[in-house]
């Protein structure tokens with residue numbers, strides 16, 4: 310009986326606690342409760358115990374002239390174009406780690422694209438370029454992983470690229486570095502090596518549209534908000550990986566970020 314009583318007390322306590330949590334969250338939301346929990350995607354911040362909650366992932370296409378040419382476009386500073394990845398496509402990679410990154414389904418031509426990522430602490434619509442960097446919380450080294458064969462096949466058929474760009478773990482990135490500590494990134498080396506061989510090697514100043522201009526242009530199309538992150542485009546010489554390859558990504562002023570394709 311003692312055991313049963315203790316269990317009853319524990320169960321009652323647990324229920325009371327659950328009730329307290331539920332009622333305080335119900336008070337906070339003042340509406341119907343969610344049927345089941347859905348996780349929030351977050352990114353670690355260097356030097357902080359708080360984490361960065363992700364609202365949306367925007368990516369800019371063909372933002373380096375040489376990459377634009379290799380993709381079959383004419384880099385003539387036409388307005389930048391954007392696509393999104395789902396928020397939970399993020400794979401966080403710790404500093405100093407070589408994170409396992411599973412080769413995804415359906416592709417036989419899986420490509421890397423090293424990119425600077427800007428993370429916003431605020432937003433708005435029609436943000437002027439000269440005010441845009443005020444909205445940037447920090448920066449990270451990112452990989453816009455791409456099922457190139459699927460992206461191209463859909464493009465050829467004038468269908469959405471979604472399946473080539475917006476799949477699970479396609480948004481790889483290191484932790485965010487507050488701009489208050491690093492400053493803003495308008496120039497500096499950006500490179501990617503596969504198994505020690507440098508494949509992509511450029512400079513952030515070769516971006517056709519700067520991060521400030523990207524934010525300004527994006528905010529004409531979408532109301533930007535705190536928690537939005539922007540993959541700012543990749544330099545030339547994108548290419549394929551196979552299982553076993555180790556990718557090392559570098560941006561001058563940020564720690565290296567590395568994954569192994571498994």
Ligand code: MN
Pocket residue numbers: 368369370422424453540542543
């Ligand atoms: Mn990209």
